[in-house]
Amino acid sequence: DGGITQSPKYLFRKEGQNVTLSCEQNLNHDAMYWYRQDPGQGLRLIYYSQIVNDFQKGDIAEGYSVSREKKESFPLTVTSAQKNPTAFYLCASSIASRSFTEAFFGQGTRLTVV
Amino acid sequence: GQQVMQIPQYQHVQEGEDFTTYCNSSTTLSNIQWYKQRPGGHPVFLIQLVKSGEVKKQKRLTFQFGEAKKNSSLHITATQTTDVGTYFCAANTDKLIFGTGTRLQVFP
Secondary structure, three states, X not given: OOOEEEEOOEEEEOOOOOEEEEEEEOOOOOEEEEEEEOOOOOEEEEEEEEEOOEEEEOOOOOOEEEOOOEOOEOOXXXXXXXXXXXXXXXXXXXXXXXXXXXXXEOOOEEEEEO | OOOEEEEOOEEEEEOOOOEEEEEEEOOXXXXXXXXXXXXXXXXXXXXXXXXXXXXXEEOOEEEEEOOOOOXXXXXXXXXXXXXXXXXXXXXXXXXXXXXXXXXXXXXX
């Protein structure tokens, strides 16, 4: 089955620790995105990548880092510099950015930092 | 940066009533997309509008793109409990920017 997979679904970390969220897609999509969603809030763009080996900051990139070494993978690291990391993180992909195509989302990772 | 606002933030309706959410952009858009997120779920694509003044229908859902391509609306006729969720518009430029969303609650 083609799709986009995020793991794990739930993640708990101690304050001050870095944590990496996985996002893998087998849709052969060029564009990938990371969003953060807080309770009752919209989706805020953290980072996006239009093509492998390239990525750009979104609106709330501070305290996060990404890599795009493979077309199918776009992991997000939440660093200790992120002041309020507890949130629901969503990864998405589309055929290409700047194209009139839909985005497919993973199931999300709910991160809790204690 | 580009901002996409939606109103209202919340809407509670009785089953059978109509519902409308409005999306407004600070800049002219090349296209607008609409997504639905069920409680506890992830956003799922509903539709895309591209042309000025475009209107598209999906059963009880009617989507409209403004003449100036800076606003859009989603109207649901005769809501059902299955319509519960948050509806987002999204502007697709070189990145996909989501609106603030409208949470719909439907009471039976």
